[in-house]
Amino acid sequence: xxxxxxxxxxxxxxxxxxxxxxxxxxxxxxxxxxxxxxxxxxxxxxxxxxxxxxxxxxxxxxxxxxxxxxxxxxxxxxxxxxxxxxxxxxxxxxxxxxxxxxxxxxxxxxxxxxxxxxxxxxxxxxxxxxxxxxxxxxxxxxxxxxxxxxxxxxxxxxxxxxxxxxxxxxxxxxxxxxxxxxxxxxxxxxxxxxxxxxxxxxxxxxxxxxxxxxxxxxxxxxxxxxxxxxxxxxxxxxxxxxxxxxxxxxxxxxxxxxxxxxxxxxxxxxxxxxxxxxxxxxxxxxxxxxxxxxxxxxxxxxxxxxxxxxxxxxxxxxxxxxxxxxxxxxxxxxxxxxxxxxxxxxxxxxxxxxxxxxxxxxxxxxxxxxxxxxxxxxxxxxxxxxxxxxxxxxxxxxxxxxxxxxxxxxxxxxxxxxxxxxxxxxxxxxxxxxxxxxxxxxxxxxxxxxxxxxxxxxxxxxxxxxxxxxxxxxxxxxxxxxxxxxxxxxxxxxxxxxxxxxxxxxxxxxxxxxxxxxxxxxxxxxxxxxxxxxxxxxxxxxxxxxxxxxxxxxxxxxxxxxxxxxxxxxxxxxxxxxxxxxxxxxxxxxxxxxxxxxxxxxxxxxxxxxxxxxxxxxxxxxxxxxxxxxxxxxxxxxxxxxxxxxxxxxxxxxxxxxxxxxxxxxxxxxxxxxxxxxxxxxxxxxxxxxxxxxxxxxxxxxxxxxxxxxxxxxxxxxxxxxxxxxxxxxxxxxxxxxxxxxxxxxxxxxxxxxxxxxxxxxxxxxxxxxx
Ligand code: ADP
Ligand code: MG
Numbered sequence: 001x002x003x004x005x006x007x008x009x010x011x012x013x014x015x016x017x018x019x020x021x022x023x024x025x026x027x028x029x030x031x032x033x034x035x036x037x038x039x040x041x042x043x044x045x046x047x048x049x050x051x052x053x054x055x056x057x058x059x060x061x062x063x064x065x066x067x068x069x070x071x072x073x074x075x076x077x078x079x080x081x082x083x084x085x086x087x088x089x090x091x092x093x094x095x096x097x098x099x100x101x102x103x104x105x106x107x108x109x110x111x112x113x114x115x116x117x118x119x120x121x122x123x124x125x126x127x128x129x130x131x132x133x134x135x136x137x138x139x140x141x142x143x144x145x146x147x148x149x150x151x152x153x154x155x156x157x158x159x160x161x162x163x164x165x166x167x168x169x170x171x172x173x174x175x176x177x178x179x180x181x182x183x184x185x186x187x188x189x190x191x192x193x194x195x196x197x198x199x200x201x202x203x204x205x206x207x208x209x210x211x212x213x214x215x216x217x218x219x220x221x222x223x224x225x226x227x228x229x230x231x232x233x234x235x236x237x238x239x240x241x242x243x244x245x246x247x248x249x250x251x252x253x254x255x256x257x258x259x260x261x262x263x264x265x266x267x268x269x270x271x272x273x274x275x276x277x278x279x280x281x282x283x284x285x286x287x288x289x290x291x292x293x294x295x296x297x298x299x300x301x302x303x304x305x306x307x308x309x310x311x312x313x314x315x316x317x318x319x320x321x322x323x324x325x326x327x328x329x330x331x332x333x334x335x336x337x338x339x340x341x342x343x344x345x346x347x348x349x350x351x352x353x354x355x356x357x358x359x360x361x362x363x364x365x366x367x368x369x370x371x372x373x374x375x376x377x378x379x380x381x382x383x384x385x386x387x388x389x390x391x392x393x394x395x396x397x398x399x400x401x402x403x404x405x406x407x408x409x410x411x412x413x414x415x416x417x418x419x420x421x422x423x424x425x426x427x428x429x430x431x432x433x434x435x436x437x438x439x440x441x442x443x444x445x446x447x448x449x450x451x452x453x454x455x456x457x458x459x460x461x462x463x464x465x466x467x468x469x470x471x472x473x474x475x476x477x478x479x480x481x482x483x484x485x486x487x488x489x490x491x492x493x494x495x496x497x498x499x500x501x502x503x504x505x506x507x508x509x510x511x512x513x514x515x516x517x518x519x520x521x522x523x524x525x526x527x528x529x530x531x532x533x534x535x536x537x538x539x540x541x542x543x544x545x546x547x548x549x550x551x552x553x554x555x556x557x558x559x560x561x562x563x564x565x566x567x568x569x570x571x572x573x574x575x576x577x578x579x580x581x582x583x584x585x586x587x588x589x590x591x592x593x594x595x596x597x598x599x600x601x602x603x604x605x606x607x608x609x610x611x612x613x614x615x616x617x618x619x620x621x622x623x624x625x626x627x628x629x630x631x632x633x634x635x636x637x638x639x640x641x642x643x644x645x646x647x648x649x650x651x652x653x654x655x656x657x658x659x660x661x662x663x664x665x666x667x668x669x670x671x672x673x674x675x676x677x678x679x680x681x682x683x684x685x686x687x688x689x690x691x692x693x694x695x696x697x698x699x700x701x702x703x704x705x706x707x708x709x710x711x712x713x714x715x716x717x718x719x720x721x722x723x724x725x726x727x728x729x730x731x732x733x734x735x736x737x738x739x740x741x742x743x744x745x746x747x748x749x750x751x752x753x754x755x756x757x758x759x760x761x762x763x764x765x766x767x768x769x770x771x
Contacts, residue, residue: 020067020068020069021051021065021066021067022065022066022067022068023063023064023065024063024064024065024066024073024076024089025061025062025063025064025089025090025345025346025349026061026062026063026064026076026077026080026087026088026089026090027060027061027087027088027089027090028040028055028060028061028062028080028085028086028087029060029085029086029087029102029106030084030085030086030167031055031057031060031085032167032178032179032180032225032404034057034178034358034365034404034406034407035171035178035179035365035366035407036057036085036171036178037055037056037057037407039083039171039174039178040053040055040062040080040083040085041053041054041055041062043079043080043082043083043174044062044064044076044079044080046079047066047071047075047076047079048070048071049066049067049068049069049070049071050064050065050066050067050071050076051065051066051067052064052065053065054349054350054351056348056349056350056351056411056414057407057408057411058232058348058408058411058412058414058415059236059348059349059411059415061090061345061348061349062080062087062349063346063349063350064076073089077089083170083173083174084166084167084169084170084171084173084174085170103233106229107226107229107230107233110222110225110226110229111226113160113163113222114160114219114222114223114225114226116155116156116159116160117156117160117161117215117218117219117222118219118223120152120153120155120156120160120215121152121156121212121215121216121218121219123143123148123152124143124149124152124153124211124212124215124216125212125216126140126143127140127143127144127149127212128212128216130143130144131144146198146209147198149194149209149211149212150194150195150198150211152211152215153191153194153211153212153214153215156214156215156218156219157187157188157191157214157215157218160218160219160222161183161184161187161218163180164180164183164184164187164218164221165180165184167180167184168180168181168183168184168185178366179366179402179404181366181370182366182369182370182398182399182401182402183217183218183221183398183399183402185370185373185398186217186394186395186396186398186399186733187213187214187217187218187395188214189391189394189395189398190210190211190213190214190217190391190392190395190733191210191211191214193210193388193391194209194210194211194214197209208388210388210392212734213392213395213732213733213734216734216737217395217399217733217734217736217737218737220734220737220738220740220741221399221737221740221741223741224404224740224741224742224744224745227741227744227745227748228404228408228744228745228748231412231745231748231749231752232412232748234752236348236415236419237419238344238348238418238419238420238422238423239341239344239345239348239419241423242337242340242341242344242422243341245279245297245298245316245337246263246315246316246337247263247278247279247280247281247315247316248262248263249261249262249263249281250262250263250265250266250270250272250281250282251272251273251274251275252266252270252271252272252273253270253271253272253273253325258273263281263282263331264332266281266282266328266331267328267331268328268329268330268331269327269328270327270328271287271325271326271327271328272284272325272326272327272328273323273324273325274291274313274319274323274324274325274326275319275323276291276319276320276321276322276323277318277319277320278318278319279315279316279317279318279319280293280313280314280315280316280317280318280319280326281315282315282328282329282330282331282335283312283313283314283315283328283329283330283331283334283335283336284312284313284315284326284327284328284329284330285310285311285312285313285326285327285329286307286308286309286310286311286312286313286324286325286326287309287324287325287326287327288309288324288325289308289309289322289323289324289325290306290307290308290309290322290324291306291307291319291320291321291322291323291324292304292305292306292307292320292321292322293305293307293313293317293318293319293320294317294318294320295314295317297316297317297318298314298316298317298336298337298340298425298687299425299687299688299689304320307324312329313326314335314336314337315330315335315336315337316335316336316337336679339679340422340427340679340687343427343428343429343679343685344418344419344422344427346429346430347414347418347428347429347430347431347433347434348414348415348418348419350414350429350430350431350432351410351411351414351430351431351432352410352414352431352432352434352435352708353431353432353435354410354435354705354708354712355409355410355411355431357712358406358407358409358410358712358715361406365401365406365719366401369397369398369401369723370398372397372401372723372727373394373397373398373401374394375727376390376393376394376397376726376727377390377391377393377394380393380394380729389729392729392732392733393726393727393728393729395733395736396726396729396731396732396733396735396736397723397726397727397736399726399733399736399737399740400719400722400723400725400726400731400736400739400740401719401722401723401726402740404740404743404744405711405714405715405718405719405743405744405746405747406712406715406716406719408711408715408744408747408748408751409708409711409712409714409715409747409751410431410708410711410712412711412747412748412751412752413704413707413708413711413751413754414431414434414704414708415751416704416707416751416752416754416755417434417700417701417703417704417707417754418430418431418434419755420700420754420755420757420759421434421697421700421759424696424700424758424759424760425686425687425688425693426684426686426687426693426696426697426700426759427679427684427685427686427687428683428684428697428700429682429683429684429685430683432683433667433683433684434700434701434704434705435701435704435705436648436666436667436683436701437650437667437684437697437698437700437701438698438701438702438704438705439648439666440599440648440649440650440666440667440698441598441599441600441647441648441649442599442600442601442602442642442647442648442649442650443594443599443600443601443602443649443650443651443652443669443694444602444603444604444627444638444639444642444649444650444651444652444661444665445591445601445602445603445604445621445652445691446604446605446651446652446653446654446657446658446661447603447604447605447607447612447615448493448581448605448606448607449493449653449654449671450652450653450654450671450691451583451584451587451603451615451619451691452581452582452583452584452587452615453581453582453583453584454493454581454654455493455497455581455582456493456494456496456497456563456579456580456581457497457500457501457579457580457581458480458497458498458500458501458577458578458579459562459578459579459580460557460562460576460577460578461476461479461480461501461575461576461577461578462476462479462553462575462576462577462578463475463476463478463479463574463575464549464550464573464574464575464576475575477505477507478575479567479574479575479576479577480498480501480502480505480507480577481502481507481508481509481510482510482527482528482530482532482534482567482569482574483498483502483534483565483567483575483577484498484499484501484502484503484507484509485509485510485511485512485525485527485532486512486515486523486524486525486527486532486534487499487523487534488509488512489512489515489517489523489525490517490523492517493581494563494565494579495523497579498534498565498577498579510527510528511527512525512526512527513525513526513527514526518535518539519631519632519633520538520606520630520631520632520633521535521536521538521539521542522534522535522536522539522565523535524539524543530569530570531569531570531571532567532568532569533545533566533567533568533569534565534566534567534568534577535565535566536565536566536607536608536629537554537566537608538629539566540566540568540573543568543571544571545566545568545571545572545573546573547566547568547573548573549573550564550566550573550575550576553576554566554576555610557576557578558608558610558611558614559610559614560580560614561580561611561614561615561618562578562579562580562611563578563579563580563581563607563608563611564576564577564578564608564611565577565578565579583615583618583619584690584691586690586691586692586763587619587690587691588618588619588620589692589763590690590691590692590693590694590695590763591619591620591621591691592620593692593695593762593763594694594695594698595620596695597695597698597699599695599698600625600647601621601625602621602625602626602627602642603615603616603621603625603626603627604627604630604635604638604661605626605627605628605629605630606628606629606630606631606632607628607629608628608629609626609628609629611628612626612627612628612629613626613628632657633660635658635660635661635664636660636661636663636664637664638661639651639661639664639665640664643664643665643666648666649665649666650665650666650667650668650669650694651664651665651667651668651669652669652670652671652691652694653668653669653670653671654670654671654672655668655670655671655672655680655681655682655685656681658681659681662681662682667682667683667684668681668682668683668684669682669683669684669685669686669693669694669697670682670684670685670686671685671686671689671690671691671693672685672686672687672689684697692760692763695763696759696760696763697759699759700757700759703754703757703759704754707750707751707753707754710750711747711750711751714743714746714747714750715743715747718739718743722736722739
């Protein structure tokens with residue numbers, strides 16, 4: 001809609017229109033470590049028209065923001081392929097299987113390569129051990145024969161290890177260096193040295209061969225890569241699970257007959273039949289029939305939700321016992337599920353700010369390591385004159401210094417964290433939001449629809465007669481009739497309550513002329529020849545109505561947490577319609593949990609102070625943290641004010657009325673239920689419509705950032721300790737290789753541990769107790 005409006009006004013301001021921007025996600029294959037990330041980003045940014053390029057190693061995704069007038073998708077893919085990686089546009093919905101197949105193929109290939117290397121290296125390992133313990137025998141004599149070792153080590157070096165040469169070549173050509181450069185360099189040194197000794201050893205006076213060093217090293221590194229590929233596959237399980245939720249076929253009514261069609265062929269407006277136990281194929285509105293559906297897979301809410309004619313249902317939820325028909329409202333890319341998948345995909349491919357440090361470090365790391373390695377060789381050789389030893393120590397430095405773990409530390413944790421969130425109905429847009437959530441100091445909660453259910457009901461109707469409030473029923477009906485006549489034209493939740501009450505009473509509603517809705521105040525118009533106003537005190541004051549006669553009664557109602565709407569007829573107070581909105585059962589528990597996390601909770605509402613305080617009391621928000629009588633247009637400003645005070649602020653709202661306030665906060669958190677979600681509105685969307693998601697997101701964020709810190713710490717420590725040890729000759733190359741493989745695997749496994757984290761734990765139990 002916004003786009004339409006923008007286009008409407010474009011005729012005049014064509015010149016000022018910002019250049020168009022498009023966002024593209026590319027699947028990039030062949031990246032091995034953090035240095036590759038920097039290279040791919042650099043080459044993408046060099047394409048004219050590209051504004052932002054951000055690569056996630058763990059997800060193997062590049063996110064590019066570019067001007068389609070200047071660059072084509074082909075240019076972007078070309079830029080990536082020119083430097084030696086494979087790139088393509090992933091197709092999230094239809095390509096799910098292809099994606100999985102590609103990943104499986106990659107794992108199979110890694111496994112074969114590793115198996116080859118392992119089989120050939122095993123005899124070398126046996127020989128090494130035998131040699132170390134001075135064992136004899138014909139077998140060992142055979143295995144320690146130089147030519148036998150040469151025959152075993154050569155295929156490992158050039159068949160299994162070929163990928164490192166290819167990758168190193170591409171890197172060096174692009175004037176960068178990555179882990180493959182280090183691996184290729186390190187193992188080639190050991191291998192070539194052994195070949196030289198084998199050929200010319202006797203004449204040079206050296207005999208020791210180190211074929212086993214290069215072969216075992218490569219085998220270990222390949223093992224590390226295999227384990228890493230397996231673990232990486234598991235970090236993106238969340239997407240696969242979400243994609244699996246999509247129904248494959250739908251039973252559509254065509255020409256009065258039910259036909260099964262693939263779900264991609266369902267069009268908006270189609271009538272779809274859903275039987276008991278089936279998945280709802282697309283988003284829609286129930287036409288006929290009653291049932292309940294299990295929305296837990298989308299919202300994390302375990303109780304099935306009742307559905308009848310007129311109710312929205314979401315695709316991918318599971319129908320329980322009834323049969324119903326629905327009219328499709330959203331299909332294909334537009335369904336809630338498709339949107340969720342897109343958000344999670346983007347989130348998993350996004351970067352957290354905390355990663356910048358690791359990126360910067362790894363960009364200069366590899367060249368620095370090569371320098372340290374050269375220095376190690378030079379110093380050792382100068383000090384001892386022992387060529388073999390100097391070369392081995394240099395190899396150990398090259399191998400131990402690989403920054404692979406550093407490159408995986410952040411993205412794997414972000415992937416698992418956002419994945420866990422998605423499974424619990426906490427939809428986090430990106431690494432940045434996930435990171436900001438752990439710093440939140442205050443959360444501003446909208447009252448209506450956020451703390452309360454947002455389904456107000458009329459509780460009291462009081463007419464005023466000659467300045468006195470009386471409760472005579474027949475005048476009540478006048479008050480309600482006039483109020484409802486006006487409110488029929490308004491879309492405010494309060495309005496719906498008034499209209500519903502009038503309908504229950506069976507009142508015939510008169511026509512309204514000159515209707516006006518006054519946001520944050522109320523409504524006005526001409527009804528049955530009278531000038532009628534309905535709204536709050538501000539409305540009365542601004543219209544010059546003396547509301548004093550209603551004050552005492554209004555205050556009493558407000559003290560009970562009800563919202564008193566004042567009615568004025570022809571400039572004189574005429575009555576009160578009071579409405580109560582019940583607090584969600586879960587709100588108090590959520591607010592308690594937030595305070596337990598050390599987060600200040602602030603309530604913001606356009607409602608009056610007295611009602612606001614009464615509600616605040618019910619949910620445990622302190623009086624000084626209530627902001628009432630805030631006009632809709634002031635809400636964003638109030639949020640900014642809090643930020644100016646130095647607080648990191650989250651704003652929680654329904655995302656429909658509160659979009660500007662959500663955007664003004666450090667993080668906007670949009671609440672939704674099933675089909676009523678404004679996924680676009682917030683940085684975080686809570687799919688189940690209650691506040692417990694807020695402490696849950698903060699916990700998840702803290703846990704994820706904690707993991708990232710652990711990962712970064714271990715990755716750094718390992719390099720910082722490993723390099724001097726290797727340089728000092730205290731680490732054999734084989735040990736260095738094992739340590740390197742282990743560190744990558746341990747970082748990925750540590751991130752996977754996050755899968756077990758349940759951000760809603762404890763919060764669930766409290767709710768069960770309330771029920
Ligand atoms: P909230 O912050 O709770 O969403 P709003 O800003 O929408 O509240 O409205 C603030 C107050 O303005 C309401 O509490 C009510 O007193 C008055 N008001 C707004 N719209 C209407 C309406 N359609 N009918 C009556 N009163 C209204
Ligand atoms: Mg509101």
